[in-house]
Amino acid sequence: MAWIGKQKFFNRYLPFALSVILLVSAALVYQFFIQSPQVAEAAPALVSGQSASCSTGTGSCTIPYPSPNVAHNFLVAECEGIGGSTCSLTDTAGNSWILANQGDNSLNSHISILYVNDAKGGANTVTCNISSSGGWQTCAVAEFSGISNVSPLDQTASGANSSTVNWNVTAGGATAQASELIIGAGGTASTDNAGAVFSAGSNFFIATNDNPCSQSCAYPSQGTSYLEYRAISSQGTYSAPAVNAQAESGMSLIATFKGTAAKTGNFVQQGGKFIQRGGKVVVGGV
Secondary structure (H helix, E strand, O other), X not given: OHXXXXXXXXXXXXXXXXXXXXXXXXXXXXHHHHHOOOOOOOOOEEEEEEEEEOOOOOOEEEEEOOOOEOOOOEEEEEEEEOOXXXXXXXXXXXXXXXXXXXXXXXXXXXXXXEEEOOOXXXXXXXXXXXXXXXXXXXXXXXXXXOEOOOOOEEEEEXXXXXXXXXXXXXXXXXXXXXXXXXXXXXXXXXXXXXXXXXXXXXXXXXEEEEOHHHOOOOOOOOXXXXXXXXXXXXXXXXXXXXXXXXXXXXXXXXXXXXXXXXXXOOEEEEOOEEEEOOOOOEEOOO
C-alpha cells in the first residue's frame, strides 16, 4: 500500500516538477544568450609604437618599448635588410616571435613582419637580428590590444614597387572575420635614395617610420621603411597602400590578424568554447 501511495505521489507531481525544470532552463538560456546586451569587444588599437634604425653593417639593433608591455597584448615588428636576408627577433621578456610574412625583390630589398600573439607583461627590449650585415638594416616594433591570443594570423601577401610614390599590396583573400588588424610594412631598395619619408595610405595610420639617414649615414643610399596599421570592422579583401615622398623602388607586405573573440550575450566564444564574461563558466570542451 505504501508503494502504491508513493507511485500516486510521483504520478501526480513529477510532470509538474519537470515542467518547472524546463521553464527555469529556458529562462536561463533567454537571459544569457538572448536578453543579455551584446557587449562589443574592444576593436584592435595601438598601445605604443617605437622604431629604431641599425647602424650600417652591424646586422642587429635593439628597441626598448617606451612603456611596459601589457600581458596578453599583441606585439608586431617590421624588419628590413638587403635582398636575401632573413630576420629573427628576441626580447628581454622571453617572448617567442613568429614570422608572419616576408618578401624579397630583384632590387635588393627584403622585408619581414613578425609577431607575438600573447605577450608577457613588463618592461621589454627587442633585438632584431638580420642575417646579412651588408648595406643597411632597419627594424620597428609596435604593441596592440584587441587581438586574438590564439592563431591570429589570417591573410598575407607581398608585392614589389618600382620607381613609384604610390606603394600598394593586396591581401591574398578575404578576411576570416569582421574585426581584424591590418598591418602594412615596406622598405626601399638599397640602390635608392633614403631621403624620402613614407606616409600612411588611405584609412591607415603610421605606427613607426624609419629613416636611417635622418640620423647618420655610412652610405649615401640607405633604405627607409615603415610600419602602418588599420583596424577593420567588416569582412573583405583589403590592401595596404602607402605614399613615399619621392619615387623609389622596394618591397611591401600586408598581414591581417584576427580580433578578439566573437560575442554571444554574456558569453565570449573562444576556441570552440563559450566562456562567461569574467571567466566563471565554460560550456563545451575545455
